[in-house]
Amino acid sequence: MTQVTHKYAKEVLVIKNIPLLRSLAAQFLAFQLMVVAVVLVAVAAVSVAQSTSEFREARGARMIAVAENTASTPIVRDRIEQVPADPFVGRTLAPEVDRAVALSGASLAEILAPDGTVRVSSDPSRLGAHVDLGPSRADEGRAWFGDAEIDGTHSLVGQVPILSTDGDVLAVASVSEGYPSVWALLSGAGERLLFYLGLGAALGLIASYLLSRRIKRHTRGLEVAEIASLADHREALLHSIREGVIAVNNDGEITVLNDSAQELLGVGADAVGRRVDTVGIDPSVVELLLPGETGRSDTDTVIATTTRVLALSRRAATSGGERIGTVTTMRDSTELAALQGQLSSHKSVTDTLRAQTHEFANQLHTISGLVQLGEYDAVRDLVGTLTRRRAEISDAVTQRISDPAVAALLIAKTSLAAESGVALELAPESHLAPLDPALATDVITLLGNLIDNAVDVSVGSARRRVEVAIDDGDGLRIEVRDSGPGVPENLREAIFARGVTSKPDVPGGRGIGLALVRLVTAQHGGSVDVADMPGGGAHFTVRLQGARTHA
Missing domain, CATH: 3.30.450.20 (PAS domain)
Known part of the structure; x- marks a missing residue:
């Protein structure tokens, strides 16, 4: 045998x-x-x-x-x-x-x-x-x-x-x-x-x-029947596994493309034999698939296309000690990334409640001490001040935002931003009617990731300010402006495409938050743009066409 x-x-x-x-x-x-x-x-x-x-x-x-x-x-x-x-x-x-x-x-x-x-x-x-x-x-x-x-x-x-x-x-x-x-x-x-x-x-x-x-x-040393058997097993294995597999030779031509990869990349079987940058694959994926002359040969990364979030793992392929190209496996992480974004939004609310628990505990200790000292007027003034401050934050949001889930997120993010020394403000012209539950979940994902990104880059800036504007007059428009360093023009597309890698020593951004923003926006047929503010900082604008609200 x-x-x-x-x-x-x-x-x-x-x-x-x-x-x-x-x-x-x-x-x-x-x-x-x-x-x-x-x-x-x-x-x-x-x-x-x-x-x-x-x-x-x-x-x-x-x-x-x-x-x-x-x-x-x-x-x-x-x-x-x-x-x-x-x-x-x-x-x-x-x-x-x-x-x-x-x-x-x-x-x-x-x-x-x-x-x-x-x-x-x-x-x-x-x-x-x-x-x-x-x-x-x-x-x-x-x-x-x-x-x-x-x-x-x-x-x-x-x-x-x-x-x-x-x-x-x-x-x-x-x-x-x-x-x-x-x-x-x-x-x-x-x-x-x-x-x-x-x-x-x-x-x-x-x-x-x-x-x-x-x-x-x-x-x-294999005979014809053995070669045919190997080829049949190879085809059966490649086209039956759930992960996508794509092989690219040193000339950038696709040599292997299984069924899962065709579905994930949105290409047909006729792509085999053609250059990877001529078959309509997302440019961010093409950049990873093409074998470079320099840099790492083995790469694990997460890339968000306009429709999917893909987890890719690239390895160099060799034969007889010589490199003949690369083999990349990929998995669809779209649902996982969406759940991660939603979990992140809910986690921020939990973190806010935890922070407020500590804050309220400190305030109760202060009130208890004042009562023991008999300073009842000071207790009354402190309680009034705390009540007014909390009411001002809630009223500033709920007067303009009628959807309870989005309003709760904004209130939580305001408190979290304040702990980081950043002022989160809602633009006076903002307005949002109650949303469908499914749409509200997606809006929370969009808004939460944009605010987290804006707060992070604003920490340490001169103004330390983030402004959010929401308008549902014609579709749904969400704007987030920060006081950070802004986004260079040559990176304004890349920040929405490439996520974190699975290796800690490879730079690639803070995560897949902005990639999720583009993915969710594309699922609703909308668009997301980024520009620089006149006085410095980044200005993100998300537009969702045909968003349904409840009057």
């Missing part, structure tokens, strides 16, 4: 050895012998046809000449003309026809009556027999040669009329010779033919043996 495995393989593919008669060398040998046999038969057929044609042309003229000589012999003409019905003419003229046979090497010489009756023959047993003249024109006074069946033998016949002094046909001189057998025709010119055919067969066998050894060496 032959075991085929790989250092990373989890299973060993066992292929039974193929019998000798089915081996590659045996197949080449059989094929070569078949070719030689076909050539031999073809050459033999051509040789027989040519020899037959040459025999007919050469011997046909000879038969006519001998028949003419017999017909022009004086004793033959005189005996036939003077005694037409002589019963002993066969004996009288027998020496003449025998001489014709001896001189020409023919098989048979005869003198026929005009009606085809044999009157004189070199074969006495044929006297009186009837010969069908058939297509012969000798009975009409014309010489003729052609093929005829004589006593079951295919023969070449030459016939010449014996004419009287008046030009009448007295008889027909007929000379015939049987065609040689096929073996006789081949043996005449077969020695040289057989030599060359044998030489060709020997060279063919040697060439087929050397070729089979060369092919076997290049196929790692």
